[in-house]
Amino acid sequence: MASIAAACSTGLIFRSKDSENNKASMLQHNGFRASKSRAIKCMATQTVSPPKRETDPKKRIVITGMGVVSVFGNDVNTFYDKLLEGESGITLIDKFDASTFTVRFAGQIRNFSSVGYIDGKNDRRLDDCWRYCLVAGRKALDDANLGQQILETMDRTRIGVVVGSGMGGMTTFSNGVEALIQKGFKKITPFFIPYSITNMGSALLAIDRGLMGPNYSISTACATANYCFYAAANHIRRGEADIMVAGGTEAAVNPTGVGGFIACRALSQRNDKPHKASRPWDQDRDGFVIGEGAGVLIMESLEHASKRGANIIAEYLGGAITCDAHHMTDPRKDGLGISSCITKCLQDAGVSPQEVNYVNCHATSTLAGDLAEVNAIKKIFKCTSEMKMNGTKSMIGHGLGAAGGLEAIACIKAINTGWLHPTINQDNLEPQVDIDTVPNVKKQHEVNVAISNSFGFGGHNSVVAFAPFKH
Incomplete structure (x- = not known):
């Protein structure tokens, strides 16, 4: 069953690489936020030149x-x-x-x-x-x-x-x-x-x-x-x-x-x-x-x-689309299609992996699918002490072609309100999932950059990035 649905139903995980980051992840699971100094220290471990975001108002x-x-x-x-x-x-x-x-x-x-x-x-x-x-x-x-x-x-x-x-x-x-x-x-x-x-x-x-x-x-x-x-x-x-x-x-x-x-x-x-x-x-x-x-x-x-003096709710930073080119319904085991899509999205958005601190996951609740995305995500995000992720589908089901639209709204509302909705029915979490999934109860979280993932039958991968609007 799981393999049939996997391409349309992947999930997301991030793993901390050192004991200090693991402590931060545990704090998050207990409702506490790691300090900004820890986030800065975490970012300092990754010496990557910060990409440049779009500045042209015609293209922003x-x-x-x-x-x-x-x-x-x-x-x-x-x-x-x-x-x-x-x-x-x-x-x-x-x-x-x-x-x-x-x-x-x-x-x-x-x-x-x-x-x-x-x-x-x-x-x-x-x-x-x-x-x-x-x-x-x-x-x-x-x-x-x-x-x-x-x-x-x-x-x-x-x-x-x-x-x-x-x-x-x-x-x-x-x-x-x-x-x-x-x-x-x-x-x-x-x-x-x-x-x-x-x-x-x-x-x-x-x-x-x-x-x-x-x-x-x-x-x-x-x-x-x-x-x-x-x-x-x-x-x-x-x-x-x-x-x-x-x-x-x-x-x-x-x-x-x-x-x-x-x-x-x-x-x-x-x-x-x-x-x-x-x-x-x-x-x-x-x-x-x-x-x-x-x-x-x-x-x-x-x-x-x-x-025209419009009320600006958030900014769309960028996105990407790729194909697994692998199977009608099964994802690639190495996660290459998904990881490359996330990488291309961050490049298009002018965002470094360290800046992303919230992911609205595709996570649809299938056996293989929820963990298939894990392999891809681990390749991109090396430090996750400040990261949170959740699954909107836990409450509304999988809206198929509409899912990304509903979840984009959830992302933008998270940016605007400072609150992340929970992933409900988290009773017996997969042991590999050691990042905060916002289990069962909402949490406050100041979103820096949010990405929203959607994957579909045919191996279609899509990722988009949103952020608070700043002049």
């Missing part, structure tokens, strides 16, 4: 808005508050009759409302994947003070959209195939193709808001959203856009999606305790929990954001 990229659709609702603050509380959003499925399925639970969104964002007729026609995208996208634009009236005063040929999906409109596709088989091709809805294809989220959001800049989707399984952030940032850096709406959306909690992952033997089968099923790094983990939702960021050049 800031985050000016965020929008979310999640198991905890459609409000960013509520979403993060629930994460900080350590609340599980994993419940028994009631979107369809799952009584005959060997897995009967998911991170299912309930009581979703698109009122005020999608008109009634379109709302009834749209696949949930695109409903989530439109609501999260428009909420992000509103958060960035880019409502329709303001957008109409701007050059919208320089505002683009890259919101991807791993699966696309799965329910629309499944219903269309069912209609074809049972009733013939004449009974297929005319929306079958448009609402199935993965580019439609970006397209509909652009149509809705009149955004005429670069527009497409990326579909790289569970690495999708980070790929979109990376691509969007590069459009701004190349001068092709001033603003990009970027992220991921997914709605695969349906018979086809759940049944397909059951066939892959990738999912936890803890039907008796769904809220305990997603348990990254725990020795009793048995697979990931399928989730859904959307996470969207407004990425903008510093120059443009400053000119």
